[in-house]
Amino acid sequence: MxxxxxxxxxxxxxxxxxxxxxxxxxxxxxxxGGSPSTSAPVSTPPPASAAAQIVIKDFMFGPASLTVAPGTVVTVRNEDKTPHTATATGSQAFDTGTIAGGKSAIFKAPAAAGTYDYICNIHQYMKGKLTVR
Ligand SMILES: [Cu+2]
Structure with a gap:
Protein backbone atom coordinates (compact mmCIF):
# COMPACT_ATOMS: atom_id res chain seq x y z
CA MET A 1 0.00 0.00 0.00
CA GLY A 33 11.94 4.77 3.61
CA GLY A 34 15.61 4.00 3.39
CA SER A 35 18.63 6.20 3.59
CA PRO A 36 17.81 9.30 5.54
CA SER A 37 19.16 12.12 3.46
CA THR A 38 20.66 13.93 6.37
CA SER A 39 23.22 16.70 6.02
CA ALA A 40 22.10 20.18 5.12
CA PRO A 41 21.53 21.82 8.45
CA VAL A 42 18.30 23.69 8.07
CA SER A 43 19.58 27.08 7.11
CA THR A 44 16.31 27.87 5.40
CA PRO A 45 17.09 28.76 1.81
CA PRO A 46 15.95 32.33 1.45
CA PRO A 47 13.02 33.15 -0.77
CA ALA A 48 13.75 34.67 -4.12
CA SER A 49 13.29 38.17 -2.79
CA ALA A 50 15.86 37.83 -0.06
CA ALA A 51 18.68 39.34 -2.05
CA ALA A 52 18.57 42.63 -3.79
CA GLN A 53 20.95 45.00 -5.39
CA ILE A 54 21.27 48.70 -5.92
CA VAL A 55 23.76 49.93 -8.46
CA ILE A 56 25.18 53.42 -8.28
CA LYS A 57 26.18 54.77 -11.65
CA ASP A 58 26.59 58.29 -12.93
CA PHE A 59 25.60 59.68 -9.54
CA MET A 60 22.29 57.88 -9.55
CA PHE A 61 20.84 54.98 -7.62
CA GLY A 62 19.40 52.25 -9.77
CA PRO A 63 16.69 51.32 -9.45
CA ALA A 64 15.62 54.60 -7.95
CA SER A 65 12.88 52.75 -6.16
CA LEU A 66 13.31 49.23 -4.86
CA THR A 67 10.93 46.99 -2.96
CA VAL A 68 12.26 44.23 -0.74
CA ALA A 69 11.11 41.94 2.03
CA PRO A 70 11.92 42.85 5.62
CA GLY A 71 15.49 42.05 6.56
CA THR A 72 16.64 41.57 3.00
CA VAL A 73 20.34 41.92 2.52
CA VAL A 74 20.82 44.60 -0.08
CA THR A 75 24.07 44.91 -1.96
CA VAL A 76 25.01 48.37 -3.11
CA ARG A 77 27.51 48.42 -5.94
CA ASN A 78 29.26 51.62 -6.79
CA GLU A 79 30.16 51.67 -10.44
CA ASP A 80 31.36 55.25 -10.35
CA LYS A 81 34.92 56.26 -9.64
CA THR A 82 33.70 58.59 -6.93
CA PRO A 83 32.86 57.34 -3.46
CA HIS A 84 29.19 57.23 -2.54
CA THR A 85 26.98 56.09 0.30
CA ALA A 86 23.43 54.84 0.58
CA THR A 87 22.15 56.40 3.76
CA ALA A 88 18.60 56.38 4.99
CA THR A 89 17.33 59.84 5.78
CA GLY A 90 15.28 60.62 8.84
CA SER A 91 14.88 57.15 10.27
CA GLN A 92 18.58 56.35 9.79
CA ALA A 93 17.39 52.82 9.28
CA PHE A 94 20.45 51.87 7.28
CA ASP A 95 23.71 53.27 6.07
CA THR A 96 26.33 51.65 3.94
CA GLY A 97 29.01 54.08 4.93
CA THR A 98 31.34 55.27 2.22
CA ILE A 99 31.65 52.92 -0.70
CA ALA A 100 34.77 53.56 -2.71
CA GLY A 101 34.56 53.65 -6.49
CA GLY A 102 34.22 50.19 -7.96
CA LYS A 103 33.41 48.65 -4.58
CA SER A 104 30.29 47.19 -3.01
CA ALA A 105 28.74 47.31 0.41
CA ILE A 106 25.73 45.67 1.95
CA PHE A 107 23.09 46.72 4.37
CA LYS A 108 20.12 44.95 5.85
CA ALA A 109 16.69 46.24 5.02
CA PRO A 110 14.71 47.29 8.08
CA ALA A 111 12.39 44.76 9.65
CA ALA A 112 9.55 47.24 9.77
CA ALA A 113 7.47 47.67 6.66
CA GLY A 114 7.47 51.13 5.22
CA THR A 115 9.11 53.41 2.73
CA TYR A 116 12.60 54.59 3.45
CA ASP A 117 14.15 57.45 1.55
CA TYR A 118 17.87 57.41 1.28
CA ILE A 119 20.55 59.62 -0.14
CA CYS A 120 24.22 59.67 -0.80
CA ASN A 121 25.72 61.46 2.15
CA ILE A 122 28.45 62.87 -0.02
CA HIS A 123 26.18 64.03 -2.83
CA GLN A 124 22.93 64.70 -1.12
CA TYR A 125 21.04 65.37 -4.31
CA MET A 126 21.32 61.66 -5.05
CA LYS A 127 18.08 60.14 -3.90
CA GLY A 128 16.63 56.67 -3.74
CA LYS A 129 13.72 54.96 -2.15
CA LEU A 130 13.55 51.58 -0.46
CA THR A 131 10.17 50.07 0.22
CA VAL A 132 9.93 47.25 2.72
CA ARG A 133 6.88 45.04 2.68
CU1 LIG B 1 27.64 60.11 -3.87
Whole structure:
Protein backbone atom coordinates (compact mmCIF):
# COMPACT_ATOMS: atom_id res chain seq x y z
CA MET A 1 0.00 0.00 0.00
CA UNK A 2 2.87 2.30 -0.59
CA UNK A 3 1.02 3.98 -3.41
CA UNK A 4 -1.69 5.13 -1.09
CA UNK A 5 0.78 6.44 1.40
CA UNK A 6 2.61 8.36 -1.27
CA UNK A 7 -0.63 9.79 -2.48
CA UNK A 8 -1.53 11.03 0.96
CA UNK A 9 1.88 12.45 1.41
CA UNK A 10 1.66 14.39 -1.81
CA UNK A 11 -1.58 15.93 -0.74
CA UNK A 12 0.00 16.98 2.47
CA UNK A 13 2.91 18.51 0.69
CA UNK A 14 0.63 20.41 -1.62
CA UNK A 15 -1.30 21.79 1.30
CA UNK A 16 1.77 22.53 3.33
CA UNK A 17 3.22 24.42 0.40
CA UNK A 18 5.94 26.83 1.30
CA UNK A 19 5.93 25.87 4.94
CA UNK A 20 7.38 22.56 3.89
CA UNK A 21 10.80 24.03 3.33
CA UNK A 22 10.83 25.64 6.72
CA UNK A 23 9.86 22.57 8.64
CA UNK A 24 12.45 19.98 9.28
CA UNK A 25 13.42 17.73 6.44
CA UNK A 26 11.66 14.82 8.06
CA UNK A 27 8.26 16.14 7.12
CA UNK A 28 9.10 16.30 3.45
CA UNK A 29 11.77 13.88 2.46
CA UNK A 30 11.42 10.77 4.56
CA UNK A 31 9.34 9.02 1.92
CA UNK A 32 11.88 6.70 0.37
CA GLY A 33 11.94 4.77 3.61
CA GLY A 34 15.61 4.00 3.39
CA SER A 35 18.63 6.20 3.59
CA PRO A 36 17.81 9.30 5.54
CA SER A 37 19.16 12.12 3.46
CA THR A 38 20.66 13.93 6.37
CA SER A 39 23.22 16.70 6.02
CA ALA A 40 22.10 20.18 5.12
CA PRO A 41 21.53 21.82 8.45
CA VAL A 42 18.30 23.69 8.07
CA SER A 43 19.58 27.08 7.11
CA THR A 44 16.31 27.87 5.40
CA PRO A 45 17.09 28.76 1.81
CA PRO A 46 15.95 32.33 1.45
CA PRO A 47 13.02 33.15 -0.77
CA ALA A 48 13.75 34.67 -4.12
CA SER A 49 13.29 38.17 -2.79
CA ALA A 50 15.86 37.83 -0.06
CA ALA A 51 18.68 39.34 -2.05
CA ALA A 52 18.57 42.63 -3.79
CA GLN A 53 20.95 45.00 -5.39
CA ILE A 54 21.27 48.70 -5.92
CA VAL A 55 23.76 49.93 -8.46
CA ILE A 56 25.18 53.42 -8.28
CA LYS A 57 26.18 54.77 -11.65
CA ASP A 58 26.59 58.29 -12.93
CA PHE A 59 25.60 59.68 -9.54
CA MET A 60 22.29 57.88 -9.55
CA PHE A 61 20.84 54.98 -7.62
CA GLY A 62 19.40 52.25 -9.77
CA PRO A 63 16.69 51.32 -9.45
CA ALA A 64 15.62 54.60 -7.95
CA SER A 65 12.88 52.75 -6.16
CA LEU A 66 13.31 49.23 -4.86
CA THR A 67 10.93 46.99 -2.96
CA VAL A 68 12.26 44.23 -0.74
CA ALA A 69 11.11 41.94 2.03
CA PRO A 70 11.92 42.85 5.62
CA GLY A 71 15.49 42.05 6.56
CA THR A 72 16.64 41.57 3.00
CA VAL A 73 20.34 41.92 2.52
CA VAL A 74 20.82 44.60 -0.08
CA THR A 75 24.07 44.91 -1.96
CA VAL A 76 25.01 48.37 -3.11
CA ARG A 77 27.51 48.42 -5.94
CA ASN A 78 29.26 51.62 -6.79
CA GLU A 79 30.16 51.67 -10.44
CA ASP A 80 31.36 55.25 -10.35
CA LYS A 81 34.92 56.26 -9.64
CA THR A 82 33.70 58.59 -6.93
CA PRO A 83 32.86 57.34 -3.46
CA HIS A 84 29.19 57.23 -2.54
CA THR A 85 26.98 56.09 0.30
CA ALA A 86 23.43 54.84 0.58
CA THR A 87 22.15 56.40 3.76
CA ALA A 88 18.60 56.38 4.99
CA THR A 89 17.33 59.84 5.78
CA GLY A 90 15.28 60.62 8.84
CA SER A 91 14.88 57.15 10.27
CA GLN A 92 18.58 56.35 9.79
CA ALA A 93 17.39 52.82 9.28
CA PHE A 94 20.45 51.87 7.28
CA ASP A 95 23.71 53.27 6.07
CA THR A 96 26.33 51.65 3.94
CA GLY A 97 29.01 54.08 4.93
CA THR A 98 31.34 55.27 2.22
CA ILE A 99 31.65 52.92 -0.70
CA ALA A 100 34.77 53.56 -2.71
CA GLY A 101 34.56 53.65 -6.49
CA GLY A 102 34.22 50.19 -7.96
CA LYS A 103 33.41 48.65 -4.58
CA SER A 104 30.29 47.19 -3.01
CA ALA A 105 28.74 47.31 0.41
CA ILE A 106 25.73 45.67 1.95
CA PHE A 107 23.09 46.72 4.37
CA LYS A 108 20.12 44.95 5.85
CA ALA A 109 16.69 46.24 5.02
CA PRO A 110 14.71 47.29 8.08
CA ALA A 111 12.39 44.76 9.65
CA ALA A 112 9.55 47.24 9.77
CA ALA A 113 7.47 47.67 6.66
CA GLY A 114 7.47 51.13 5.22
CA THR A 115 9.11 53.41 2.73
CA TYR A 116 12.60 54.59 3.45
CA ASP A 117 14.15 57.45 1.55
CA TYR A 118 17.87 57.41 1.28
CA ILE A 119 20.55 59.62 -0.14
CA CYS A 120 24.22 59.67 -0.80
CA ASN A 121 25.72 61.46 2.15
CA ILE A 122 28.45 62.87 -0.02
CA HIS A 123 26.18 64.03 -2.83
CA GLN A 124 22.93 64.70 -1.12
CA TYR A 125 21.04 65.37 -4.31
CA MET A 126 21.32 61.66 -5.05
CA LYS A 127 18.08 60.14 -3.90
CA GLY A 128 16.63 56.67 -3.74
CA LYS A 129 13.72 54.96 -2.15
CA LEU A 130 13.55 51.58 -0.46
CA THR A 131 10.17 50.07 0.22
CA VAL A 132 9.93 47.25 2.72
CA ARG A 133 6.88 45.04 2.68
CU1 LIG B 1 27.64 60.11 -3.87
Missing amino acids: TALRVHLRQERITVAGAACGLLALTACSGSS
